[in-house]
Amino acid sequence: MAGSPDRSASPDRSASDLDVLRRSHRGKFVALAALLATAGGLVWWNQRPKPIGNDEQAERVLVVPAANWRYKPYLEKWGFVAQEGRLKTMVDELHEKLPEAKEDGPAAVLKLADWAGFAFVAFEDPTSLDFSGLDIEGGVPTFEKHHRFAVVSAGDYAFPHKLTVNAEPSKFMNGPELDLLSALFAQEPLASTLRDDPKNGPDVIVLRTKVQEGIDAIDAIKAAEATVAKIADKARALLVDKEQADPKPTLVGGVQESVHPIALADGGILLLTRKANFSSSTGFNADLELDRTEQFFYVPAGADPVEGRVPCTGLLGGSLEVSGRVLLVRTSPQGDALLLHDGGRSRLFKLGSGGCNFSELGEITVPIPRGDNPGEPHASGRVARVYDDNGESAVSLVKPGDQVASDLVRTSKLSLSLPVWLDDQVLVGTGRDTIADGTGAYRQALFFYAADRPDTALRIDAQNFDAADGLASVAWVPPGPQGARLLVQAWSSGGGERLFRVDAPAPAAKLFADAVSAADKTPTSAEVRDGMEPRIIPIDTRDWTFTPILNEFETYDAAVSPDGRLVAFSSDSEIHVVPLAGGQVRTLTRNELQDHTPMFTADSKTVLFRTRFPIEKTNWTLSTARTVPAGE
Numbered sequence: 001m002a003g004s005p006d007r008s009a010s011p012d013r014s015a016s017d018l019d020v021l022r023r024s025h026r027g028k029f030v031a032l033a034a035l036l037a038t039a040g041g042l043v044w045w046n047q048r049p050k051p052i053g054n055d056e057q058a059e060r061v062l063v064v065p066a067a068n069w070r071y072k073p074y075l076e077k078w079g080f081v082a083q084e085g086r087l088k089t090m091v092d093e094l095h096e097k098l099p100e101a102k103e104d105g106p107a108a109v110l111k112l113a114d115w116a117g118f119a120f121v122a123f124e125d126p127t128s129l130d131f132s133g134l135d136i137e138g139g140v141p142t143f144e145k146h147h148r149f150a151v152v153s154a155g156d157y158a159f160p161h162k163l164t165v166n167a168e169p170s171k172f173m174n175g176p177e178l179d180l181l182s183a184l185f186a187q188e189p190l191a192s193t194l195r196d197d198p199k200n201g202p203d204v205i206v207l208r209t210k211v212q213e214g215i216d217a218i219d220a221i222k223a224a225e226a227t228v229a230k231i232a233d234k235a236r237a238l239l240v241d242k243e244q245a246d247p248k249p250t251l252v253g254g255v256q257e258s259v260h261p262i263a264l265a266d267g268g269i270l271l272l273t274r275k276a277n278f279s280s281s282t283g284f285n286a287d288l289e290l291d292r293t294e295q296f297f298y299v300p301a302g303a304d305p306v307e308g309r310v311p312c313t314g315l316l317g318g319s320l321e322v323s324g325r326v327l328l329v330r331t332s333p334q335g336d337a338l339l340l341h342d343g344g345r346s347r348l349f350k351l352g353s354g355g356c357n358f359s360e361l362g363e364i365t366v367p368i369p370r371g372d373n374p375g376e377p378h379a380s381g382r383v384a385r386v387y388d389d390n391g392e393s394a395v396s397l398v399k400p401g402d403q404v405a406s407d408l409v410r411t412s413k414l415s416l417s418l419p420v421w422l423d424d425q426v427l428v429g430t431g432r433d434t435i436a437d438g439t440g441a442y443r444q445a446l447f448f449y450a451a452d453r454p455d456t457a458l459r460i461d462a463q464n465f466d467a468a469d470g471l472a473s474v475a476w477v478p479p480g481p482q483g484a485r486l487l488v489q490a491w492s493s494g495g496g497e498r499l500f501r502v503d504a505p506a507p508a509a510k511l512f513a514d515a516v517s518a519a520d521k522t523p524t525s526a527e528v529r530d531g532m533e534p535r536i537i538p539i540d541t542r543d544w545t546f547t548p549i550l551n552e553f554e555t556y557d558a559a560v561s562p563d564g565r566l567v568a569f570s571s572d573s574e575i576h577v578v579p580l581a582g583g584q585v586r587t588l589t590r591n592e593l594q595d596h597t598p599m600f601t602a603d604s605k606t607v608l609f610r611t612r613f614p615i616e617k618t619n620w621t622l623s624t625a626r627t628v629p630a631g632e
Contacts, residue, residue: 056119056155057081058189059210063180064090064109066125074177078214080184083118087129106131106152110161113154120157120187122180126150126165135160144168148176149183162187172278172286173224178217185218194218224280227617231278231286232256234616239624244590252305252608253624258290260329261610261625265336265351267301267602269625270312272329274322276615276622286617294320294327298356301603305627312356315349316340332377333420333476334562335602339383341374348400350379362400378421382451386418386429395419395429395449408449409457409534416447420476422484425451426508430471444470446488448539450512456535458515464541465490465500466548472497477580478564484508487560487567487580499550499558499567501580505543515539549582557597561604566630568598568607575609577630588628595626605630 063071063084075082085093087109094101094112103111106121106129113121123129126147131140134152137160143150146168153162164186166179184190192200193208193215200208208215235255243249253259253271260272275291296312296319299305311318315338320327323343330339338349338358346364351357361381368374368385375383375398385405387394393416396405408427409416412434419429432444448458462468468490477485486502504511519537549567553576558569566577573594578585589595594612601608607630612623 056114056117056157058119058157058207060118060120061184062090062109062113062116062118062121062154064121064123066128067176069124069176071122071177071180074180075214078181078217079211080214083116105129105133107133110134110152110154110158114158118154120151120184121154122149122151122183124149124176124180131163136163137161138163141165148179151180151183151187153187157187170221170225172228173221173280178221181214181217182221185214220280220282223282223284224286227280227284227286228278231616231618235613235622238591238593238613239611239626242591245588245628247629249589249609249611249626249628250305251624251626252299253626255613255622255624257624258622259610259625260623261599261608262329262331262338263335263599263601263608264356265334265602266353266355268355269299269305269601269608269627270315270338270356271297271299271309271625272327273297276620284617286615288615288618288620292322294322296320296356300355301601312358314354314356315358316360328374330374330377332379333559334379335599337377337379339374339377344370346374346383348377348381348383350381364398364400364402366398366402366405373418376418376420376427378424380424384419384421384427386416388415388417391434393431393434395427395447397451406454408451408454409447411533413533414447417473419447419449420474422448422476422486422508426484426512427451428474428486428508430474432470441469444468446471446474446486447536448508448512450509453512453516456516456537458512458537458539460539460541460544462490464544465546466492466495466498468492468498473558475558475560477501477560478562479507480504480564482506484511485564487558489555489558496551497554498548499553499555499569499578501545501547501549501582503545503547511539547582549580550578550585553585559599561600561630562602563604565604566600568600568609568630570596570598570609575607575628577607586631588631589626600630601627 059079060081061075063082064087065071065084072082072084090112091104091108094108097115101111106123109121127143147165149166151164164183166182169179185194189204189207192204232255239251252261256276258274258276262270264270273295276288277291278286278288280286296315297309298312299309328341336351340347348361348364349358350361352359364383375385377383382397382399385396385398392412393414394407394410395416396407398405414431415434416431417429419427421427427449429447431447433442436442444462446460462471469492472489472491475487477487479485480503482503483506484504488500488502489497490500491497515537553571555569555571558567560567560580564580567580568575568577575588575595575598576585577588588607596610598607598609606627608627610623611626612621614621
């Protein structure tokens with residue numbers, strides 16, 4: 001039949017025809033699957049949660065604070081549109097605006113944000129909230145201690161919700177408002193404004209323009225980190241790289257802490273440190289505040305001065321909460337007694353053996369006027385103090401448990417300075433007459449006191465020091481071969497300052513006893529005795545020697561090595577040493593900083609001192625500790 005297929009010609013289909021048919025069937029199945037998938041997608045699309053209310057804009061933020069803190073002004077300053085309110089207030093607001101809403105907690109706030117057109121909700125203290133009912137991309141994270149804010153996307157940005165938290169706060173520029181900003185800029189598209197990406201479209205460019213102040217604040221945090229790092233590098237360069245001395249001093253303290261070093265009698269070094277907390281409000285300039293806690297560290301003899309420091313738990317457990325602006329620290333010249341004065345309290349400590357093994361001898365409750373020197377401690381448990389005011393001067397001793405100080409001398413005719421201990425009983429200090437002599441001069445002198453002989457003092461006039469006009473200071477020296485030794489700084493109007501070694505013919509206690517005995521046997525001696533005034537006995541100095549060891553230097557903070565060989569002193573903001581016997585001066589530091597307060601370690605081989613250095617980009621200076629070999 002015309003038009004009918006010729007079935008007799010091919011009773012069976014060829015293999016190629018079957019392949020074509022199979023492919024045709026597979027194509028139908030694929031098409032059907034795609035159709036079903038599309039249909040399913042349409043169902044999901046129609047049934048998915050949809051944004052409601054106003055369109056969301058990325059610069060619109062809703063804040064739920066946990067504390068009494070206003071974040072809205074900060075956000076508005078940074079270019080955001082912001083509202084804030086407590087969680088309960090937000091939930092009540094939702095139910096008022098949308099009575100049919102059933103949500104509670106964070107879910108309710110997110111729905112309110114969606115209705116009002118806020119792209120993000122910032123929740124303060126996220127650990128106190130339950131986010132488990134929300135569809136959050138990647139699940140609810142584990143919040144760390146520093147996570148002050150969790151920001152959750154809302155509305156058009158919420159399928160699913162994106163949750164971001166603030167980065168760990170910067171040590172140098174921080175605050176809760178910056179934590180909020182950090183968590184916000186972790187969200188897209190805000191995060192894209194921080195990237196210099198050529199793929200950023202017009203929307204990102206417009207958003208960047210709106211929140212440029214916030215971007216600047218983020219950049220300022222990074223700038224603050226860089227600024228403080230640069231400050232530390234510059235300080236280290238001043239202390240190490242630019243030091244011209246050979247050998248160079250070794251840095252003991254850090255450049256981001258204030259360090260007060262003390263050489264101890266056991267050969268170690270005690271470091272009293274306060275951390276310098278840097279901050280920056282702009283990212284370009286910096287400020288700092290010293291920590292309120294004083295930390296105590298110990299560097300054992302021979303240990304690396306930086307890596308070898310360990311907490312000195314033998315001293316108040318290793319730290320002290322400072323109540324005053326500055327902790328006043330006084331130590332005995334031998335480094336075996338320590339006095340800490342803070343907030344009107346003075347606590348006395350004695351060093352034992354075993355490495356920073358301090359025992360507290362007690363608190364000295366006898367008050368001193370604000371700003372006065374708390375005294376010169378001694379390992380015997382006594383502290384020497386000086387009072388000089390209202391036309392009256394006194395040197396006294398006080399110990400823990402005393403209700404009042406015990407006067408050694410009290411006078412209206414002398415102005416006395418704080419003495420130093422020569423031994424367990426005898427002290428020596430400088431002083432001057434408050435009544436002019438026949439030439440109109442106020443004579444100055446050394447005065448010796450004995451703890452067991454109150455109301456008596458021995459006197460050596462300044463004239464014994466090559467006719468000096470005055471005596472500036474006196475320092476402890478180990479006893480010499482014949483007896484007591486002193487280091488005295490004298491001055492004269494025509495010859496400037498000079499440093500003298502004073503050699504006594506006998507130990508200090510014997511000198512005092514002999515002078516008093518001789519005065520008792522000679523009633524006509526030149527001693528001064530007037531009413532209630534103390535007994536002042538002139539010393540016969542014919543067997544004494546007064547040896548000038550330094551002439552051309554204006555000296556400060558002179559200290560003698562424990563072996564009695566060298567004198568360290570500061571002059572022109574550098575550290576120098578000179579033999580106690582006299583000789584050539586050697587300069588141990590050469591820099592543009594302020595080196596001061598030298599002292600020797602117990603083995604006399606090392607000079608420990610403080611260095612005051614400026615903190616760049618601030619108005620501050622800090623003091624750290626350095627050491628340098630004392631040499632021969």
